[in-house]
Amino acid sequence: MPSTSSYTVGLCALLQLGTALPAPWGSSKWPHHGNGKGDQSGINVQVGPRPYYLVDNMDDGDLKDQLEACSEKPISTSHFSISHRGAPLMFPEHTKQGYIAAARMGAGIIECDVSFTSDRELVCRHSNCDLHYTTNILAKPELAAKCTSPFVPYNPETGEEASAECCTSDITLAEFKSLCGEMEATTYNALNTSEYMGRIGSTPDWRTNMYAYSCADTVSLKEYISLVDSMGLDFTAEAKEPEVPMPFQGDYTQNDFVQQIVDTFTGANIPASRVWLQSFLPRDIYYWLENDPDFGAQAIYLDERGDTSTKAYEKAVASLPRLAAKGVKIVAPDLWQLVAADNATGKIIPSTYATTARDVGLDIITWSFERSGPLESGGGSYYTGINHLINNDGDEYTVIDVIAREIGVIGIFADWPATITYYANCFGL
Known part of the structure; x- marks a missing residue:
């Protein structure tokens, strides 16, 4: 196990890559x-x-x-x-x-x-209408209700993919600022919003969700x-x-x-x-x-x-x-x-x-x-x-x-x- 001092130095080096944020x-x-x-x-x-x-x-x-x-x-x-x-x-x-x-x-x-x-x-x-796959808007019922197209789950009988469309123009700045950014991804066979959202969804395996589990501003x-x-x-x-x-x-x-x-x-x-x-x-x-x-x-x-x-x-x-x-x-x-x-x-x-x-x-x-x-x-x-x-x-x-x-x-x-x-x-x- 590394010494306390070497662990601290290593942690500081990792934080310099963006996980530690300078204030305001x-x-x-x-x-x-x-x-x-x-x-x-x-x-x-x-x-x-x-x-x-x-x-x-x-x-x-x-x-x-x-x-x-x-x-x-x-x-x-x-x-x-x-x-x-x-x-x-x-x-x-x-x-x-x-x-x-x-x-x-x-x-x-x-x-x-x-x-x-x-x-x-x-x-x-990146897009006027990408909030449904780059933020947690679908996890907020009061904001999800304002989306241009509400979430529709995957239909296993017809094969119709899960879908939603949520735009920045659907909500106010204050509401936008209440959202957390997530990795760009969706799960097209999702049966509910938790499965559909990017953090849990199909983030490409060559990207990572490591820095998306806390609320990205x-x-x-x-x-x-x-x-x-x-x-x-x-x-x-x-x-x-x-x-x-x-x-x-x-x-x-x-x-x-x-x-x-x-x-x-x-x-x-x-x-x-x-x-x-x-x-x-x-x-x-x-x-x-x-x-x-x-x-x-x-x-x-x-x-x-x-x-x-x-x-x-x-x-x-x-x-x-x-x-x-x-x-x-x-x-x-x-x-x-x-x-x-x-x-x-x-x-x-x-x-x-x-x-x-x-x-x-x-x-x-x-x-x-x-x-x-x-x-x-x-x-x-x-x-x-x-x-x-x-x-x-x-x-x-x-x-x-x-x-x-x-x-x-x-x-x-x-x-x-x-x-x-x-x-x-x-x-x-």
Whole structure:
């Protein structure tokens, strides 16, 4: 059994990864990060064992040697490392605990996907209507009764799956704040709400419920801004496409929604230079460019148009010069759109999307690493087109290297930011 002193030191090290929370939103007790400008003081960034596991798992070669050579290098915050939904590989997404874990892993930019409540307050949630599988709302009868679609159990006779739909717009901000975040999951053969909810339900076996058994704090946009600002980090906020009819309540328009996001940052005295707004809707990007050009200059067009077919992909590539001509500065396709297979050499290379975007002067960000689970079987949809070249977890760094150094992206979203932070520190990004 370890001594009391060694046990205490070990416990403190574990708590630094996010289970111990600094007090209150925006607490001045957070040490300053230096805001990515080279100041090494502040939070003691720790990437944990996963990056080293990935490097060990790589095929032998120059890249593996380079990454191994960085194994004892000090680690610091990098803006190249962008937290996707917090740290949802292990922490409930868009929760205070997940954001802090991401900061501990060196993410220089933290994401809030923005949705709105019935009283038109802004909150961090990946989807307008995901509360039934990312929170405990169904365990609260008074709130479950307000859901767009109440829980319906699995029907073993017909095979009809269990279902529910609960939206942020169904409830007020105060009611939203009473919820606990849970790991994203559902059980489609659930006979009751306890079986259906994520904590007990079908969380993928490569994630964990370890940090979801206590109540993970749901977060408003204002709380997110206060917390991230207190850590000296930067912001990326996505205007989620509403899943309810707009104008909401008859007069709250899409423009009202995206303007409210900007107004919340300006109301908190956050300069536009620290904010990367996002949207899958081109009209949102154009609105910011026209009405809030300082924010529009760093607005990210999330581009998944090429996901549906080869023809759609080619059309998306052909449109990139027009996007640049309209003032769009940054595009963010999912990672598979940026890479292709050179079957003659067995290498992963930049795609036509990547080379075209670069040629027309667009900056590129991509998403989302650490979302596919184990890569031994080809990596799934995020590795479409190169699946046959992916056969071990270490191949993740092979793809990251192509995207980072051959394509020259300016940032990478990850569900476990430590993976990107390690790479970024190794190559000075």
